[in-house]
Amino acid sequence: MTDRVVTLDLDGVTDKAGLMDRCAAALELPGWFGRNWDALADSLSDQGVWPGDAAERGLLVVVRNWRAYARARPGEWETAQEVFAQAADAAAGLTVALALGGSS
Numbered sequence: 001m002t003d004r005v006v007t008l009d010l011d012g013v014t015d016k017a018g019l020m021d022r023c024a025a026a027l028e029l030p031g032w033f034g035r036n037w038d039a040l041a042d043s044l045s046d047q048g049v050w051p052g053d054a055a056e057r058g059l060l061v062v063v064r065n066w067r068a069y070a071r072a073r074p075g076e077w078e079t080a081q082e083v084f085a086q087a088a089d090a091a092a093g094l095t096v097a098l099a100l101g102g103s104s
Contacts, residue, residue: 044087
């Protein structure tokens with residue numbers, strides 16, 4: 001199975017609202033997405049809302065340019081990582097990877 005790759009680019013993100021907006025756009029989340037941690041966890045874990053054919057192929061989310069956000073909002077970033085990890089544990093076809101190169 002070949003994963004569908006989605007890039008979650010956090011360049012310029014300075015707060016949770018910005019992170020949620022980027023997640024909604026990159027993951028093509030439905031309009032009812034609640035833009036909170038629980039809603040993000042539910043959306044990442046629910047293959048029914050994954051973009052395109054990702055439910056059949058698997059989903060690889062590559063998080064780029066996350067370091068500035070992590071420095072600016074370390075508590076939020078820690079929560080985001082926990083949400084990503086829990087969702088990947090709950091959904092067999094989901095992988096979330098942090099890109100180390102090219103991040104500011």
